[in-house]
Amino acid sequence: MPEGPLLTQLDLELRGIRKRYGSFTAVDGVSLEVGKGQFVCLLGPSGCGKTTTLRCIAGLEEPDDGDILIGGREVTGDPPWKRDIAMMFQDFALFPHMSVAKQIGFGLEMQGRPRAEIEARVREVLASFEILPLADRRPASLSGGQKQRVALARAMVTEPRILLLDEPIGALDYSLRETVMLELKLLQQRSGISFIWVTHDQNEAFSLGDLVVVMNHARIEQQGPPEEILARPRTPFVAGFVQGNNVFRGKAGAIEAGLLRIVTEVGEFLVPAGAHTAAPGALVSFSVRAERIIDQPDAAVRNRVTGRCTAVEFFGAVRRHVLELADGSLLKYDQFGALAPRFVTGQVVDLGWRAEDAVLHAP
Numbered sequence: 001m002p003e004g005p006l007l008t009q010l011d012l013e014l015r016g017i018r019k020r021y022g023s024f025t026a027v028d029g030v031s032l033e034v035g036k037g038q039f040v041c042l043l044g045p046s047g048c049g050k051t052t053t054l055r056c057i058a059g060l061e062e063p064d065d066g067d068i069l070i071g072g073r074e075v076t077g078d079p080p081w082k083r084d085i086a087m088m089f090q091d092f093a094l095f096p097h098m099s100v101a102k103q104i105g106f107g108l109e110m111q112g113r114p115r116a117e118i119e120a121r122v123r124e125v126l127a128s129f130e131i132l133p134l135a136d137r138r139p140a141s142l143s144g145g146q147k148q149r150v151a152l153a154r155a156m157v158t159e160p161r162i163l164l165l166d167e168p169i170g171a172l173d174y175s176l177r178e179t180v181m182l183e184l185k186l187l188q189q190r191s192g193i194s195f196i197w198v199t200h201d202q203n204e205a206f207s208l209g210d211l212v213v214v215m216n217h218a219r220i221e222q223q224g225p226p227e228e229i230l231a232r233p234r235t236p237f238v239a240g241f242v243q244g245n246n247v248f249r250g251k252a253g254a255i256e257a258g259l260l261r262i263v264t265e266v267g268e269f270l271v272p273a274g275a276h277t278a279a280p281g282a283l284v285s286f287s288v289r290a291e292r293i294i295d296q297p298d299a300a301v302r303n304r305v306t307g308r309c310t311a312v313e314f315f316g317a318v319r320r321h322v323l324e325l326a327d328g329s330l331l332k333y334d335q336f337g338a339l340a341p342r343f344v345t346g347q348v349v350d351l352g353w354r355a356e357d358a359v360l361h362a363p
């Protein structure tokens with residue numbers, strides 16, 4: 001196939017990557033396209049295959065099937081050092097006996113660059129990561145945040161096309177993470193290097209990623225910009241995994257005026273049918289976000305339920321009410337701002353949502 005302009009613009013392309021360990025399939029047909037300088041987050045629960053996918057991209061694992069292209073060039077059988085990538089691990093893997101300046105220059109030394117060039121480049125990187133005063137220190141004397149910057153500087157100094165990061169801020173104190181995330185995003189944008197960032201933390205993925213790739217059981221369930229994944233979860237797994245969704249399952253009824261009727265244990269609801277053609281009686285699922293729930297809905301609100309409030313929780317700017325429905329399932333209703341709670345534990349209330357606020361999942 002001729003190499004068109006579109007192909008060469010991609011920093012990374014995975015075509016049907018499959019990796020087995022004995023009879024266990026850790027990655028099952030993963031395909032992904034990463035544009036120039038994109039920030040991609042691989043998100044999913046423990047064991048879903050994120051790290052194995054990253055290790056295949058790095059060349060630390062060889063896939064059983066599929067192709068890997070970096071910068072439009074096939075690299076599937078190449079060793080890591082021939083791939084125009086760098087990696088950063090959760091424990092940072094700094095060399096304990098080397099000064100900060102020395103380890104930042106290490107990759108350039110390995111490339112056999114002239115000494116003067118290495119010195120100049122290391123100073124430049126130390127300055128841009130604001131760690132010049134740490135140049136002569138050893139890793140043992142650095143704080144977690146400082147180690148993180150050194151590891152990142154070391155990974156980015158050779159200007160790889162792609163930086164692969166496995167839970168890179170997982171070891172940092174929670175209070176540090178927000179600042180570090182902001183810094184990392186700015187550094188990534190300035191560098192133009194694509195980041196492939198593995199995390200099980202959806203806050204990280206949604207605040208950093210241009211593209212979020214949600215994995216489950218060795219496969220990609222959904223990929224897209226964060227807004228799209230939040231607003232339009234494609235499967236019940238994605239809807240359930242992403243905070244704040246209420247997921248309902250039921251049987252498909254008729255479609256009228258573009259709305260599919262769904263019969264559940266707690267009532268009948270109308271959901272925009274979109275392009276879906278669910279046969280009557282087919283099992284289907286849909287979700288509605290907690291902030292879309294309406295308290296004391298008026299007659300125009302066609303989807304309605306009754307629930308008993310079991311808890312009122314408060315996180316940051318959101319007050320979440322948890323209600324038990326007739327079948328024992330729980331419904332979340334979020335209220336924004338530091339307003340008084342709408343109701344108290346034990347109270348039985350009517351709630352609803354507009355049909356257009358519900359999202360039908362793919363069959």
Ligand SMILES: Nc1ncnc2c1ncn2[C@@H]1O[C@H](COP(=O)(O)OP(=O)(O)OP(=O)(O)O)[C@@H](O)[C@H]1O
Pocket residue numbers: 021024025026044045046047048049050051052053200
């Ligand atoms: N070398 C190996 N031999 C056998 N099984 C493995 C090997 N490496 C990974 N696995 C299995 O493959 C599956 C996917 O592992 P992977 O590390 O990719 O998951 P993950 O999504 O990164 O999880 P976590 O967030 O816990 O790191 C797991 O069930 C794991 O036990």
